[in-house]
Amino acid sequence: METEVQQNQAQQETDPTPESAVKHLLSFALMIGLTLVAFAAVMLEVVPAGMVIPFILVLAVIQVFLQLFTFMHLDLKNNRMTVTFVMMGLIIGAICAVALFVLG
Amino acid sequence: MSAQVEHKGTQAHLPPHPEKATMESRNKVLGFWFLIGAETVLFACLFGTYLALKDSTMGGPSTEELYQIPMVALATFILLTSSLTSVLGVLGIHRNNIKQVKLWFWVTVVLGAAFLGLEIYEFFEYVHEGHTFTSSAFGSAFYTLVGTHGSHVLFGITWIFCLLIQLSRRGLNMETAPKLYVASLYWHFVDVVWVFIFTVVYLMGKVG
């Protein structure tokens, strides 16, 4: 198997020293914070009534990107194709969901 | 014909990023990302269906009466934490530290099971209140969306559980490491879907 271990240009740049957990812990803290804010916005009615839904949706979207780019190790530089397809999935998904909601 | 290829991968030779080291593992990870893309659209369609039908309660309890936010919040924190633990497991792979990998993935499985237990309990509660799969269009759409997510959680913990067995039998090598990496991607995806479920289903259901 090792004979097959090929490294392409992208991987050669990666740092051989293992990444630290600090980034992930920070990201996790942020997620918990965003979740708390979302729950608070709904339960405590601190946000103006009409703005609650867009507000919590934005928070959810931020969380998705946190997951994608920290936990799931997606990064734009090395995985351009992956990022393109994931974004396409999100866009088409959003269109489907909104269309079904509005037109269905 | 030709001889079977012998497997020589041992812990000592594990490269820093096993998920990118061979063509096979790169294919696996990329293919899995595509699957995630497809699943995103699948869930989006179920979300759309739910949104279109959520007000058709046919006299049953409405979203506002039904949902219990404290329980949802608990489930959310459990699942978010499990997402962190699975990424810590992946860091273990990158450090070639099998103990760390085992520990964090076991925690992930346990948290996943706890989440699933909460969800099943929640469903029982709802059925008790007259909100069932067949009681209304709302009921059907709700259980289909949340249930599909639940079945993903179930599949995820079973999968990681199987991989943990493989891990203890064969050690951390070029075969098990990419599998675990992919499983953790799956787990994060399940988490991402839940972020939308608690936002779109539960919180928006409370806003009305």
Add this chain to the structure above:
Amino acid sequence: MSRGKHLGRLLFVFSMIALLMAGCEEPAKSVLDPQGSTGEEQLTLIKISIYIMAFVFAVVMVIFIYVLIRYRQKPGDDSIPEQVEGSTKLELLWTVIPIILLAILAVPTVATTFSLAEKPSEEEEALTVKVTAHQYWWEFEYEDYGFKTAQELHIPKDKKVYLKLTSRDVIHSFWVPALGGKTDLNPGQTNTMTIDAKKVGTYEGRCAELCGAGHALMNFEVVVDEEQKFDQWVAQRQEPSSQPQTAAQERGEEVFSQNCMSCHAIDGAELERKGNKAPNLTGFGERDKIAGVLENNDENLEKWLKHPDKVKPGSYMPSFDFLNEKDMKSLKAYLQSLE
């Protein structure tokens, strides 16, 4: 090989003749010969698009035929043609021109889409008809006049008719090619559509959305009359003559109330129960067709009553094969007497 070529040419000539022959028949209901303003507006748009598209098609064909003749490989010529990469100018040309052509089509398209969706204004005093589709028949309710009829939609000439369309069971689609395009009838939803007719006559209508076994025979007619005649028809529908006159008809009414009443209704008749599962039969004797498909005469009526499923597959009407000859005759007499 040469015989093959010969035969091929013959086939080609034959197919061309066949295509020409196709133009000879006179179609009874045609999108291309509209009788109302909705159909006319749609035809205008159809024509604009056909002209633009015919132009595009012609351009492609001219280049296509020229290329095929001019650039076929000549025997013995083994030279290698120049490997052209492309031409920005040409490529821009066939990007920009289609965009312009499509813009020309898009403007009237959007305008017509909105104008067709408009509700008729107050001054137009539109006639409102509620159309309910059933497997496999049509119900027309004249809400302003308070009566229902089936299979035949009567409308006055030169007057806007505002249709409110819904379905009792599955999805159907309302289509009268000569008067205007389709609108679906969805269960649990009401769609609207405005039509009018500029010429007196009878226009064929069809169900255009697969709705089950009898889909192909879910036909109806739109009968257009001068306003005066239409008013007469309305008056008669409001005061129908449904009382049996002869002994046979009286017996027929009895047979009707014993066998047909649970589903059918007849306005003005002194019958106890009035069904609404099946077409309202008031004025049946005056209708052109039975069940929307058979010409309305005694023979066909018997055929229909005895074996509805053979006439219209999937029909929910049970067979009345069991009626004895006398009862059948009186039932037919009664039905035909309804005006």
Add this chain to the structure above:
Amino acid sequence: MATLVILIVFALFLTAIWTGGYDKQLLNRFRSHWLWDWITTVDHKKIGILYLIGGAFFFIIGGIEALLIRIQLLVPNNDFMVGDTFNELLSMHGTTMIFFVAMPLLFALMNVAVPLQIGARDVAFPFLNSLGFWLFLAGGILMNLSWIFGNAPDAGWTNYVPIASNEFSPGTGIDYYVLGLQISGIGTTMGGINFLVTIINMRAPGMSLLRMPMFTWTSFVASSLILFGFPPLTAGLFLVMFERLFGANFFDVAMGGNPVIWQHLFWIFGHPEVYIVILPAFGVMSDVISNFSKKRLFGYTSMVFATILIGFLGFMVWAHHMFTVGMGPVANSIFAVATMAIAVPTGIKVFNWLFTMWGGKIRFTTAMLWAVGFIPTFVMGGVTGVMLASPPADYQYHDSYFVVAHFHYVLIGGTVFGIFAGLYYWWPKMFGHKLGETLGKWHFGLFFIGFHLTFFIQHFIGLYGMPRRHFTYQPEDGLTTLNQISTVGAFFMAAGTIVWLINIIKSARSAIPAGNDPWDGRTLEWAISSPAPEYNFAQLPQVRSLDAFWFEKMEGNKKMIPAEPLGPIHMPSSTHWPFIMTIGFFISGLGFVFRSLEVGVLGLILVFLTMFIRSFEQDHGYHIELDEIEKTEKGANA
């Protein structure tokens, strides 16, 4: 009781496998049989041939259904096949032709050509590739079993609810549709992912994205459409299944449901599906036209971007199938304009094809005839497509024979012509010999004339007021002659297809070796022997240009320059698990069709069990040694 029996049989099987208490000799006999070789193959070229056989089989079935439909419409008020029978015919014809003919035949071409065109030894996921084929076959067979059990789907290939709900379509007909499509859909999604990863990760050195042959590009875009287009169908089919089998209420108005949701889900899938089956055909045309004009593709870069644009816009226009549903003028206008926009990239493609031929040296081989016949036919279908994009006009065309004519012009004139062009073109690479040219020209002639006879007329049948899916018309409608011509045309097409089958048999009998490069090819697949050896390339080629092989030939090289030294080649080993897993899916599907939850779940258990076993299996393939490769290569060049 039945459940108990099944459980016992199942348990016995399991014990037999686990304890090894089965007849080993019998198993060995199985294993040495040539069929076993095909069942367990993971070789993309062999899987391509399997797809071809499967697709051709269903093509014949779907064709017979079409002929029966045309016979029924030969005379007004015909009573040959009416009512539900006719609805079953048209539903099965549509579903079969799209899912079990167009898709697998394109997958056949993709499997054969794509890895060769990018200079790869294999696809990214040989296991999934094999599984995808078997699932397609299982889905197709499951759905066609409905003919034998006497209750075929009858709600059209669009399967609109509520006509497809229990209330209005009792029995098991629709269940075959739902489960058959669900199973084959899973396979298709896998196939799509496989090709995406193959094309992204496994290209030969130097094969940059903008050096890929057009067919590879279109396969790539079509695969991404599969990736995002099939999940909505999967979701929709789940909803219908839950509604029919478990009493859910998504579409039942009385329970608060909404039938329009299914239409949206179906068309969010359905419209990309149209491009899934047309784009690879475009790719075949591009390669064939360029090859037989001896010219590089005119405007290659704009072709690539046009393909991507078509793919992307393909997701934004689904509602143009639903203009009459009552979405309101705003939604209708938006979707109308978006639809028209697709005409621009499509037009770019047509003109690029024309100008590829311009200045070339056109050779009229059969493959090229299909490509040449494709251009006017597809343009016809394209322009009627733009006409349909205008909602007010569409109110008239919608669900009439005009639409039937339009989509047959696109699907036959585009996809089927493309498939035939591709088959005549790649046949030597698949089997080592060409398909006969004379019979091929007869095949083309009969099919082409028959096609236009059948469908050109149908534009007028529609405009004269005949809705589609009607099993009859009235004598006074004035549609008799038109329908008769159409029926005659259908028989011409059938005759053409028979000539094709004769051609296959005849050329296989004589099997005159075609040589490695019978067409003076331009792309990599012509640089290796015909049929391709199992490892494809003994040495991965170094790609230096678009039309890599042509470039080397112009440089005076007879072969590609290798990018690596000759060495042992790693191959994946054959596996029977995809077949076993498919059996699990099939049992499950059949169980759900017959409303037996136990059998359905049992089948799924078999599926998961197979997955489990597969996950624990350690299989690292095998190597083909150097001497073996040298022997093969020598034999091929001799």
